[in-house]
Amino acid sequence: MSTEPRTVTVNILVAKSLEIDEPDWCRDPHTGAQFRPDITHNGPEIYATFDTRLGTVDYLRAWISHAPYAALQAELLPVIAIEIDAEIVSLDPDGLRAFTAVTRAHLDTLDQLADEADHIRGGGQ
Incomplete structure (x- = not known):
């Protein structure tokens, strides 16, 4: 029997604050991140x-999202996240025309959001 002390390596979770760069456009409070890959700028x-x-x-929600420490390479650049709520609404013809007018205007706004994401991907803030 050896008289040398034995050692073992044990993986433990160490909780500490991490200071990260915050893009100008981010509005996320970052309250849910527990690990670096969980950090997402929204x-x-x-x-x-x-x-x-x-x-x-409220429908067709969209926002720029960036997970700079993501495990998947495809998520390393900012993307546009879209949430499409599936809600059934009955409309008369005039109501449908009003709905499509609002949707067309919003689609122009989504194009502007894509332009902003392109700018951020190109190195702009």
């Missing part, structure tokens, strides 16, 4: 709003 949300008989519907 810009302000934009969405289309349409009033129906049952209330206001």
Whole structure:
């Protein structure tokens, strides 16, 4: 039997604060990140709003999102995240025309968001 002390390596989770660069466009409070790959910068949300008989519907939410420490290479550059809510709304013909007008205007805004993401990907803030 050896009289030398034995050692073992044990993996433990060490919790400490991490200071990271924050892009100008980020509005995320970063409260849910526990590990570096969890860190995601999210810009302000934009969405289309349409009033129906049952209330206001916000749809086609979009925002610039960037996970600089992501495990997947494809997520290392800023992307545009889109949330499409599936809500059924019944409209008469005039209501549908109003809905498509709002949607067309919002699509122009989404194009502007894509331009902003291109600018950020090119090194701009």
